[in-house]
Amino acid sequence: MAALGKIRSKGAFLMGIIGLGLFAFIAEEAFRSCESTRNNARQQVGEVLGEKINVNEFQKLVDEYTEVIKMQQGAEALNDEQLNQVKDMVWNTFVQTKIVEHEAKQLGLRVTDAELQNVLKAGTNPMLLQTPFVNQQTGRFDANALQKFLAEYDTQRSANPQMAQQYETIYKYWTFIEKTLRQQLLAQKYQSLLAHCLLSNPVEAKMAFKEENNESNIQLAAFPYSSIQDDKVQITESDLKAKYDELKPRFQQYVESRDIKYVDFQVTPSAADKNALQKEFAGYAKDLASAEDPSAVVRKSSSLVNYLGIPVGKTAFPSDIAAKLDSMAVGHTSGIIENTMDNTLNVIRLIAKQQLPDSIEYRQIQVGGASADVAHKSADSIYAALKAGADFEAVAKKYGQTGQKAWMTTQQYQNAPSMDNDTKNYITSLNMMAVNETKNIVLPQGNIIVQVLSRKAMTDKYIAAVIKKNIVFSNETYSKAYNKFSSFVSANQTGDDIIKNAAKSGYRVQEANDITTAQHYLANIHGTRDALKWLFEAKQGAVSQMYTCGDNDHLLVAVLTKIHPVGYRSLDDSQVKEMVKAEVMKDKKAEMLMSKLNGVSTLAAAKAKGAKVADVNQVTFAAPVFVTLTGASEPALSGAVYATAKGKFSTKAVKGNAGVYMFQVTNKTMRPGKFDDKTMEQKLRQKTMQYAGNFMNELYINAKVVDNRYLFF
Secondary structure, three states, rough: OOHHHHHOOHHHHHHHHHHHHHHHHHHHHHHHHHHHHHHHOOOOOEEEEEEEEEHHHHHHHHHHHHHHHHHOOOOOOOOOOHHHHHHHHHHHHHHHHHHHHHHHHHHOOOOOOOHHHHHHHHHOOOHHHHHHOOOOOOEOOOHHHHHHHHHHHHHHHHHHHHHHHHHHHHHHHHHHHHHHHHHHHHHHHHHHHHOOOOOOHHHHHHHHHEEEEHEEEEEEEEEEEHHOHHHOOOHHHHHHHHHHHHHHHEEEEEEEEEEEEEEEEEOOOOHHHHHHHHHHHHHHHHHHHHOOHHHHHHHHHOOOOOOOOOEHHHHHHHHHHHHHHOOOOOOOOOOOOEEEEOOOEEEEEEEEEEEEEEEEEEEEEEEHHHHOOHHHHHHHHHHHHHHHOOOHHHHHHHOOOOOOOOEEEEEHHHOOOOOOOHHHHHHHHHHHOOOOOOEEEEEEOOEEEEEEEEEEEEEEEEEEEEEEEEOOOOOHHHHHHHHHHHHHHOOOOOOHHHHHHOOHHHOEEEEEEEEEOOOOEEEEEEHHHHHHHHOOOOOOOOOOEEEOOOOOEEEEEEEEEEOOOOEOOOOOOOHHHHHHHHHHHHHHHHHHHHHHHOOOOHHHHHHHHOOOEEEEEEEEOOOOEEEEEOOEHHHHHHHHHHOOOOOOOOOOOOOOOEEEEEEEEEEEEEEOOOOOOHHHHHHHHHHHHHOOHHHHHHHHHHOOOOOOOOOOO
C-alpha cells in the first residue's frame, strides 16, 4: 500500500513521462511517413494533370522506345545524343497522350478493337510499313503475316530456343507499334472532332476569294524609322510602363527558367603532349608497314578503328579515312595524318582493294559429328555428292536442315568490333566464290558447305589497317590546368569576384539565359547533370562548386544571376526592357514621322518631305506586302491599299513595322480564275485548322506539367 501511495504521489510526473513516450512514438511514425513521402517525391520524374510518373516507370518507357529505334536502325547501341532524343520523345509522347486521354475521356471518345483492326486491314498507316510484316512483293503491310506471327509466338518461343530471342524482340516491337497506333487514333479522333467545330460559309468564301485575287499596283512613299537617329527620341519610364502594360501577355512564362554567368575552361593538349604523340605514331607507322599481320599492331595501339582483316566497304571507315583510300596504292602505308575536325592522328596501310559483291545469295549445310574427324569425313561425302549433281535441298533435309536461300550483305558484318579467324574465312569465302560454286569450309569442330547462288551490286571493297587516336592531353597537363582553375575558384568565393577577376586569370565569363529543367546539358557541355541539379536548387546569387565535366576535359564554375519564376516577366528584366524600349522607340518615331506628314496629299509632296519612292505591284489583302525599301513585311499596308480606290492617294499615313508609308493606287485588277464556293470553303477550313492547331499548347498549359527529368537524366 505504501508503494502504491508513492506511485500515486508521483502520478503527474509519471503521466508526463508516458505522454512524452507516446508523443515520441507518434512523432517517430510521423517522421517515417514524411520521410517515405519525401523519398517518393524524389523518385518522381514529372507530373501531368496531377498524375505523377515514377523514374522506374519512365525508364521502362525509355528502354522500350530505345529497343524500337535500335531495331529500326539495325544498331547495337545509341549514343548520348540519340538517347537524349529518345528521352525527349518519350516525355513529349507521355505528356501529349495523358492530355489527349483526359480530354477524350470527358468527351466519351475511345478507340475500339474493331477500329484498330480496320487500320490493320487497310495497311496504309506509315507506322505499319516500319514493321517486319510487310509483303516484299507488294510493299504493303500484310495483316495475315502479323496474325500468323502472333499465332506462332507462344509455341515457337518455347519449342525453338534459338528463335526465342528473335520472336521476343519482334513481339515487343509489335506491342509498341500497336500501343502507339491506339494513341495516334485517339488523337486523330479528338482533332477531327475539333476540326468539325470550325465551319465556313459561301459569304465568307466569296470575301476571301476577293481578298486573295484583287491585286493593286501602287507607288509607295516610305519613311523608314532608321531615318531618325535613336538619340533624337526621348523615352520616359512612364512610356516604358505604358507599353509594358500593353504588351504584358507577350511576357508570360509558363515554366521557371534561370540565368547564369559561368567560366568554362577546356583542357587541351600542350605542345609537349602533341610531340610525344607524334613520336608514338612514328613507331606505329614503322610497325604497321612491316607487319605480316597488322591486327596485333592495331590492337596494341588501341585504335578507334577496328581491324577485321576482311574486305569491307568504304562506309566501314570514318569519312576522313574513306576519302584517302582510293588515292593510295595497295601495300602502301601513309605518313602521319592529322585531322583537326575530329582531333586525331592517323596512319593507314592499304592491304587490298578489289571489286566484290555488296550482296550475296547463298545456302549452306552445317556438318557436325561425334568428333571433328567424323564431321570432316561426312562433309567430304556431302561435297562429293553435290559436285556430282545431287539436289542441295534434298541433301540438307537428310541432315535435318532446310538448305534455304539467304542473303548476306556487307553491312551485316563490316562494323563488327572483332572477328575470329573461322568467321573471317567464312565471309572471305562467300565474297570470293563464283555464282553456283560450292565450297567445303573446314572448321575446328566441323564443316560448313556453302553454295553461292547470286552476287549483286559489285562495289569496291578494301582491307585496310587504320590507327586513329585522339590527340589527348597528358596527366601533367590536366593537373596543371586543374590546379590553376581550382585556385581561381578558391580565391573568388562570390559571383561578383568571379566575374570581375576571371579575365585577370586568363578565363572568359560567358552567359546562358532561360535555362529550364527540360535541358539535358548546362551551357551545352556534356556531363553537367550535377551542375543542373545544383542550378535548380540554388538561390539567386549563389556560386557553384567547381565541376569536372564534358569528356573529363572541361572545368566549370557557375553563378546563378537570375531566377525567372512562372508568371509574367517584369519590366526590370533586361530582355523585357529591351523589347519594350524597341517598341516605344518605333511608336515615337512613327509619331514624329506622321506629324511631319500632316497635310501631305500627293506623291510629290511626300517626296518633298524626304520619302523613298518605289513601285510595288500585286498587293493583296490576303498577304502582307514586302517592302524592299525598308526590308520588312507590312500587313497594315496591305489592308490600307485594299481599302483605297484606284487612282486615289492614301488619306493618312500608315504606321508599319519598319516605317511609315503613304501611297498612290495606280491600278486594281482581278486575277483570272473562277470562284468555286466549295473549294474556297474547304480552303478556309484548312486555314482555320492551322490557326486552331495551337490547341495542344493551351491544353499543355492547363495540364500543369512538371518536368523533373534533370534530376535523373
